[in-house]
């Protein structure tokens with residue numbers, strides 16, 4: 490199987506009639522193995538809906554295959570073969586860590602208790618700790634250790650570090666990359682913390698009001714998008730070349746282009762590498778904000 494996830498003309502709608510809402514709007518993409526993919530989008534962009542559909546929690550129209558299976562009709566089979574942490578993940582507060590490990594061993598044939606114990610040694614969570622005695626960051630680490638001890642090819646994480654401080658977020662991603670990603674497995678992570686995960690990602694998918702506005706590897710991003718910083722005297726010429734976004738970069742005017750700007754414009758500035766945040770702003774900002782940002 491070359492693709493772990495395949496979607497064709499896939500949409501998700503909530504409600505009926507005048508109350509109908511399209512959360513995911515006719516998207517098509519493939520997710521291959523061995524990738525670390527960031528699913529980015531503002532609040533309400535459709536990230537959670539898409540992830541829920543991938544694990545068969547909600548239905549959509551069009552085609553969606555995960556590990557070659559239909560998530561709605563083959564859900565039990567699918568959940569045995571993939572790992573998922575929802576945005577509302579909770580662990581039973583009354584349980585002790587070693588009890589959770591025993592519980593998981595009974596529930597998930599691909600779960601390795603030994604592996605979970607090894608992963609937990611990276612954290613400050615002890616086997617006899619009760620969940621209710623752990624901080625939010627420790628619970629998230631515990632959750633990741635339990636999920637990463639399941640031997641699967643695909644992990645889906647919906648805003649896994651929401652509400653955690655910067656150190657906890659860092660250690661969460663370190664454990665994920667060091668201990669789970671192996672070049673064959675793929676992880677799909679939704680987040681708003683775009684700056685923080687940029688260096689971890691191999692690919693990025695951006696949703697804007699349910700539409701997939703970008704699906705690209707970081708290497709392709711570097712070659713396709715061009716940012717130019719320039720003097721204010723060049724502003725009109727730069728604007729005439731229709732950049733995606735005009736903004737400021739280290740105190741200088743800057744513009745972001747999809748593709749190389751015309752040579753006479755390129756000459757007016759210095760090319761630099763646009764960050765993922767710049768690109769995210771350019772591709773997902775509401776038009777009214779775009780025009781306000783004009784400098």
Ligand SMILES: Nc1ncnc2c1ncn2[C@@H]1O[C@H](COP(=O)(O)OP(=O)(O)OP(=O)(O)O)[C@@H](O)[C@H]1O
Pocket residue numbers: 503504510511512530531532533534535536537538539
């Ligand atoms: N159960 C539901 N019933 C009706 N509308 C819903 C439901 N769940 C989500 N929506 C709507 O679908 C759209 C997409 O929501 P979704 O939660 O998928 O976005 P998101 O990108 O995950 O947002 P956030 O970053 O805020 O979690 C939003 O407009 C939301 O209001």
